[in-house]
Amino acid sequence: MSSVLHPVGPEDKGTYWRRRLVVVLALVVIVVLAGVGIKALTTSDDAAAQGPTKLDPSTVTTTQAQSPTASPSGSPTGTSTQSPGATASTQTTTATATTAAGACPDAALEVSLTTRATTYGPGKAPNLVLTVRNTSGTACTVETSSAVRVLTVTDAAGATVWSSADCQTRGESVTAELDPDGTRSKTTTWSRQRSEAGCPTGQAAVEPGTYTVAGSWDGVDAAPVTVALTG
Known part of the structure; x- marks a missing residue:
């Protein structure tokens, strides 16, 4: 303990104290660098935990949503599949019924x-x-x-x-x-x-x-x- 506080050797005491100061500073730098490295690793792990999870395509089930405008008949455009001829036929029938009244007795x-x-x-x-x-x-x-x-x-x-x-x-x-x-x-x-x-x-x-x-x-x-x- 006395040799630590009172260096013994051929050099003067100031030389020994400077050497010890250099060693202490080196230890401090090592400790600081170690702390920075540990913090960086911790931050990297947290970011990885919070990042988006990649899904395996083989485990994803795709569901096709039906268009709200799709017609019950299944027409891909959502429009009626009734032919124009059917509408014309209905209109013709109505017109015929209107004019089909006979003469009043x-x-x-x-x-x-x-x-x-x-x-x-x-x-x-x-x-x-x-x-x-x-x-x-x-x-x-x-x-x-x-x-x-x-x-x-x-x-x-x-x-x-x-x-x-x-x-x-x-x-x-x-x-x-x-x-x-x-x-x-x-x-x-x-x-x-x-x-x-x-x-x-x-x-x-x-x-x-x-x-x-x-x-x-x-x-x-x-x-x-x-x-x-x-x-």
């Missing part, structure tokens, strides 16, 4: 006659409205051209003074489909003039008085109405 038709007013003053022409109604439970078609609508006006003595048939000509057939309880209405204006077969011009106006108007639609009669002409 007379028993299914109810015709009514109304007038906008019961009394018409000087220069006022009566407006006469014929309405046809489908009373059946199924749709059917009815002729609507003017040739099938006839209005006749008679005076108090029962003589015919005007008829829409005198000036009507049979034109192109026009039909309309009536749903159950469906109706069609047509208005005719009587100019208060007389008429004759062949529709000659220059007919005189009727005298003031009460007149009876009868009407029919395609052979089905309506209940008559009366109008009073004044002035």
